Amino acid sequence: MNWPHRVVVTGVGVVSPVGNDAPSYWAALREGKVGIGQPTAVPPELLLKEVVAEVKDFDPARYFDDRALAPLDRVSQFAVVAAREAVAQSGLDFGDGLGDRTAAIVGTGIGGSSTIDESYKRLYRDNATRIYPLTVPKLMPNAPASQVSMHIGLRGPSFGVVSACSSATHAIGLAFQMVRAGIADAAVTGGAEACITLGALKSWEALRVQATDTCRPFSRDRRGLVIGEGGAIVVLETLNGARARGADILGEIVGVGMSADARDLTNPDVDGMTLAITRCLSDAGLTADDVDYINAHGTGTLANDLTETKALKSALGARAPRIPASSTKSMVGHALGAAGALEFIATLMAIRDNVAPPTMGYLGPDPACDLDYVPNAARPMKIDVALSNSFAFGGLNAVLAARRFA
């Protein structure tokens, strides 16, 4: 299909468990730094020994004054901080009318988890008769998108995207489609999550899928996922726009594929995953032979990792074993609605630097997971085209394709 525009990335921003800006995040991933440990935001004695991947040393006062901070749940703080970094890197000036034509599309899995938790604690445990007046606008799942639009000054299409662990990938995919089709000239898009709260962790605990050691995607003796948090935002714009202003182009988005399993609520599905991957390749005009690297969904659960392995084989055929596929969740945990954006940025950086980030915590092969997962050390290698996979609870799948800009 002939679209009006090619879409390039000119800015990235990150708040993550291994670094609170994009350069330190990517440097940590290359070094195999694992940001997983005991929770500090929730008393560990109230949990069943699950480990988490918390954002460290994030002082909101460094980024916001008291007045600006009041309506911002931690999830929106992450989104806005990451957006500011991405916009600054892009060098875009939204003041000359471009802001009217720029989208702000930000995914989240839950929304204002801290605000929900604190408000309910006041009501049900402390028997308070009133709660904080901005509770509703703080906790709404569209708050990160709204706050990004307000803080950056964007008046184009703006909304939150909710598809659990695929939210950010769907958000970036939608923004990509809008810019490609000429609906928006640029987009500030990605995801945010801040769900390391007692209520959210007890809910995950009830699903019995969290690891108590660390996250070991695709490894033998893996014991489940590790809940993470963070924010990751990218700036997309048309190739023509980026060229006209001489912008530094970090990479090109060339395709998105989306699908629903329409089967089980929580069990992953080979067919649904395969559809999303093949649709992404088709949208991008790529074949399996073009793909050099895959940032896998790789949660570290028994079910995801063996199902994703099957889907990669099904979608990529004989080439699947020759395409390195790593899971950076082994280092930053699973940041749910932010995960897809964190991983898309890792994918872009992998292309830029020709380095596949590792799957840390890998103990050895599981017979059911027999692909190349880049175990325990980053790998310098030629990467021109890469995919970033996200597969969510509810059976909602999204895959992005990125290519070196040349």
Next chain:
Amino acid sequence: MADVTADVVAIIAKKIPGEKKDVKVTDKLTDIGLESIDALEMIFDLEEKFGIQIPYNANSAAADFSTVGDVVKAIQKLVDEKPA
């Protein structure tokens, strides 16, 4: 301590699909149609019923709980070890 078999079997029977609820301790959980979400609900109901904490991780569950009898045995142990 009281035998938990009847209660455990009743809770499992409630979680499986279909009309036929003749659950035996020798039955494999997968054979009687207990799916992953059913298993989570079963664990929750057992913990609530007996006031215990079952160390269950879905990522290693197949090895821990294969048959109805395995679940009975694990619950009996936890109930027997529970402080009075």
